[in-house]
Amino acid sequence: MKNINVAILGFGLSGSTFHAPLISSISGLNLTHVLSRQVDKINQLYPQVTVVQDIEQILSNPNIDLVVNTLPNPQHYTITKQCLLAGKHVIVEKPFVTEIIHGEELVDLAQQNNLLLSVYHNRRWDNGFITLKKQLPQLGDIYLYEAYFDRYRPEVNFAKWREQDILGSGVLFDLGSHLIDQALSLFGMPIKIHADLAKQRPNAKSHDYFLLTMIYDNLRVILGSHSVCAAPRPIVAAYGTNGSYVKHGLDPQEAMLRNMLTPSIAEYGIENIEQAGTHTSSHEGILTSTSIPSEKGCYKEYYQKIYDALTSSTNNPVSASEGLNIIRIINAALDSHNQQIVITL
Structure with a gap:
């Protein structure tokens, strides 16, 4: 089984309640890094995880395959762009972006670099x-x-x-x-x-x-x-x-x-x-x-489909283009x- 190393940006409600436990529930997805100041909390819950305060420690790490951006909405565009330019696959917490033009740029950037870009719309699985x-x-x-x-x-x-x-x-x-x-x-x-x-x-x-x-x-x-x-x-x-x-x-x-x-x-x-x-x-x-x-x-199931998309070329469960239509x-x-x-x- 191929392993996909994952980093989460942010450990607020979204990162701690949804993304970290769901990622940890999928065989083949390895949560390795979290960008957060909540060092003690993360070390207690996920002792195998490296906690960092500088995003460059994630962007420059060649062993990290997938980055999950759970930072506040105004940072979705800028941080996701940095991750794509660093060659990372990216999941963005909903909403995808705040401006249509920013979403269009990110969709094009991911396609040009053959990177997965997905938006976390988990309520499809309610x-x-x-x-x-x-x-x-x-x-x-x-x-x-x-x-x-x-x-x-x-x-x-x-x-x-x-x-x-x-x-x-x-x-x-x-x-x-x-x-x-x-x-x-x-x-x-x-x-x-x-x-x-x-x-x-x-x-x-x-x-x-x-x-x-x-x-x-x-x-x-x-x-x-x-x-x-x-x-x-x-x-x-x-x-x-x-x-x-x-x-x-x-x-x-x-x-x-x-x-x-x-x-x-x-x-x-x-x-x-x-x-x-x-x-x-x-x-x-x-x-x-x-x-x-x-x-x-x-x-x-969202994260299982993400793993499958990265390892077996199956469909992205929620494409960035779908996320962009929501912003429209x-x-x-x-x-x-x-x-x-x-x-x-």
Whole structure:
């Protein structure tokens, strides 16, 4: 088995909760370096890892094959470019970049140097989304698709960069990128979009609410996030000519990873049956609803596919071009909100 040596840039929520344990769960992926000041924490969790504070120690190391950029959004472009120029394969935490022109440059740079460039959109492997995809063929022609990523955080946490007034902050870039990626993976690019964004909480500096409508021929896709939502809306729902599927409740994987429960344990990713989705269909004019237990989510599948792409020339699980389309939607959404118009793509 070929080994791929991996370095993570940053050890915040994303690096510590998602990337490090998921990388460590894949045979053939060796986490060797982390760029971070959290030396003691990393040494305790991953004693085999070398912790560095200077990115040049990673870029100049010929033994490092793959770099995972989990640094704040404004650093995605500049740092990813440095990694590609150093000859490294790169995974970028979502969102890919903040500017379309930067994403186009990175896509071209990776292609010119025959390097893998992927964007970490792990929510394609959420249990509800996986279950929805299996339900879609039974629903007929889909006319309405909805997905919401709501939270109940009535107080602004100014210590977090995502709550600051900087490009790439706010819920559209943060949570919206997940929802847009899921929708595009199902339906492709829309014809038009309309968006409404707001800073609703007192003293909020970044958008804490958005509602995005993606317009296709007969299909309407409605995506949203609200930061003061004690009773969250459906995480995903699809309504078609033969029935509907509606799912509430977040995939349990993030909570498990936060509690140090890794994909190696049997109960990893298993959801409480009370959070099962509902399939509703009509038979002879009578509507019947059936509980649909969720498929098991599997974030580690992203990294398994990364390993396979690097060693067996299989497809990149989330290409940079796909990640760039999400940025195109986000930028169009901002234009729609600022100009109060429907944007044709």
